[in-house]
Amino acid sequence: MKQKSERRQSSGSTLIKHVLLGLIVFLALFCLYYGSVVAPYSPKLHDEDSTLDPFLGGFVDDSGYEFQPQNVDSLVPKSIPVCDMAYSELIPCLDRNLLYQLRLRPNLTLMEHYERHCPPQERRYNCLIPPPIGYKIPIRWPASRDEVWKANIPHTHLAQEKSDQHWMVVNGDKINFPGGGTHFHDGADKYIISIARMLKFPGEKLSNGGNVRTVLDVGCGVASFGAYLLSHDIIAMSLAPNDVHENQIQFALERGIPSALGVLGTKRLPYPSRSFELAHCSRCRINWLQRDGILLLELDRLLRPGGYFVYSSPEAYAQDPENRRVWNSMYGLLRRMCWRVVSKKDQTVIWAKPLSNSCYLKREPGTQPPLCSSDDSLDKAWNVSMRACITPYSPKMHKGKGSGLLPWPQRLNAPPPRLEEIGITAEEFQSDTSTWHFRVGEYWSLMKSVLQRNTLRNIMDMNSDTGGFAAALNDKDVWVMNVATVNNDSKMKIIYDRGLIGTVHDW
Ligand SMILES: *[C@@H]1O[C@H](CO)[C@@H](O)[C@H](O)[C@H]1NC(C)=O
Ligand SMILES: *[C@@H]1O[C@H](CO)[C@@H](O)[C@H](O)[C@H]1NC(C)=O
Numbered sequence: 001m002k003q004k005s006e007r008r009q010s011s012g013s014t015l016i017k018h019v020l021l022g023l024i025v026f027l028a029l030f031c032l033y034y035g036s037v038v039a040p041y042s043p044k045l046h047d048e049d050s051t052l053d054p055f056l057g058g059f060v061d062d063s064g065y066e067f068q069p070q071n072v073d074s075l076v077p078k079s080i081p082v083c084d085m086a087y088s089e090l091i092p093c094l095d096r097n098l099l100y101q102l103r104l105r106p107n108l109t110l111m112e113h114y115e116r117h118c119p120p121q122e123r124r125y126n127c128l129i130p131p132p133i134g135y136k137i138p139i140r141w142p143a144s145r146d147e148v149w150k151a152n153i154p155h156t157h158l159a160q161e162k163s164d165q166h167w168m169v170v171n172g173d174k175i176n177f178p179g180g181g182t183h184f185h186d187g188a189d190k191y192i193i194s195i196a197r198m199l200k201f202p203g204e205k206l207s208n209g210g211n212v213r214t215v216l217d218v219g220c221g222v223a224s225f226g227a228y229l230l231s232h233d234i235i236a237m238s239l240a241p242n243d244v245h246e247n248q249i250q251f252a253l254e255r256g257i258p259s260a261l262g263v264l265g266t267k268r269l270p271y272p273s274r275s276f277e278l279a280h281c282s283r284c285r286i287n288w289l290q291r292d293g294i295l296l297l298e299l300d301r302l303l304r305p306g307g308y309f310v311y312s313s314p315e316a317y318a319q320d321p322e323n324r325r326v327w328n329s330m331y332g333l334l335r336r337m338c339w340r341v342v343s344k345k346d347q348t349v350i351w352a353k354p355l356s357n358s359c360y361l362k363r364e365p366g367t368q369p370p371l372c373s374s375d376d377s378l379d380k381a382w383n384v385s386m387r388a389c390i391t392p393y394s395p396k397m398h399k400g401k402g403s404g405l406l407p408w409p410q411r412l413n414a415p416p417p418r419l420e421e422i423g424i425t426a427e428e429f430q431s432d433t434s435t436w437h438f439r440v441g442e443y444w445s446l447m448k449s450v451l452q453r454n455t456l457r458n459i460m461d462m463n464s465d466t467g468g469f470a471a472a473l474n475d476k477d478v479w480v481m482n483v484a485t486v487n488n489d490s491k492m493k494i495i496y497d498r499g500l501i502g503t504v505h506d507w
């Protein structure tokens, strides 16, 4: 009853929110059909023939994947032209041509050329990005985990380069993903079990009873590790830069795997502190010792109390003097950061971050790296330079020896401890959760008649607030990229505390 009367009172704003949600879902649908949500692939709307729009027309069937735009022209202002085909893969703020044109001199050693550099106003393209020639409606999840249309991502260089590692194989008009990676030629499934075994988790399950839920995979390749984690009830934010390997994230998104372009360079990754239970870097060729360990300190910021770092690299096992030297330096640095080796086997080593401040407080005065000063805003993550300091825990986390989160899936709808940091009460949180449950239920049933099963996979909530929309979609076979705007990003930590993923973004 209480909820009902509230709903009536706020019916005006509710209506606006409904319209906004409708728009968001509509946009997400659009993006989805063109293969990707995070990469700025906008629909091609140039052909005279009409589009099979999911709302207006519906799909005929699965057999004819050939995409033929129809009457969507009427929905788009005539004044927006279509970009030249040369820009069919343009990502405006991650466009390396722009760096040359503007004569910016990014520091290549620091990976600055893979970080965001947005074009000045006069250099922005006001045109619609066309899809590649022969574009087809993407293969649906879960089949898309293992195969995508070659026409949608006309790059096969990676398949040749990584052929011995079973990343991907060109197969006629498709590209297949056998589930391998540089460090796991035999497939990600076996690798995931081997990590769980190293950690001595019950039943060799990496989720450890729901206590490992959010994972950060840096240098993810085509995100096969993240793809196979999903069936273990673990969600990974898989990161890779748009580098010499072509845009690996394009493949990951086409496959329907949560992922984003990103690099450990000079700026903080766009996530709040203490977001991930596990960070993973296999053969990612990152020099962790550079700049006083600043990249490890960024991982330290992002890991939750007791969080794990799974690392495999020649330094961890090779016996030659150079690798021994790197290993010893890294070991010393991580010890000073109070991390400990939990397990070391074959080519993999797993570290764990401390659960409380006790170890930091016991360090000799002057020990490097220093603790961050308390005026450092640890959760600010957009366009903020990384700092080479250790992020200590709040008194509450120190006392609780951990983040105080329930295991997944209970944590999805339970008010997380960090709510109080952003001034939201448990009641407000619960009311928001049930409101979104109701709304998403309504939308899903409205859309049922025009959507076939599994037509939705990559969804983006452009203004995610505390993640109620994504939480309500949890029982559907979709994933949601939650996005908080730059000047309103304090709630992103709630997204992660619920066991969801997201990013800060400047629209
Ligand atoms: C790039 O950064 C490194 C490390 O900070 C520095 O030593 C080097 O001089 C920089 N290079 C340029 C071209 O600025
Ligand atoms: C980051 O901040 C700097 C300095 O404030 C600004 O010049 C730059 O454009 C910003 N970059 C992005 C991607 O917002």
Ligand SMILES: *[C@@H]1O[C@H](CO)[C@@H](O)[C@H](O)[C@H]1NC(C)=O
Binding pocket: 465, 487, 488
């Ligand atoms: C942040 O978001 C909330 C809810 O979406 C809104 O009420 C508030 O005005 C926003 N704050 C800013 C600074 O935009």
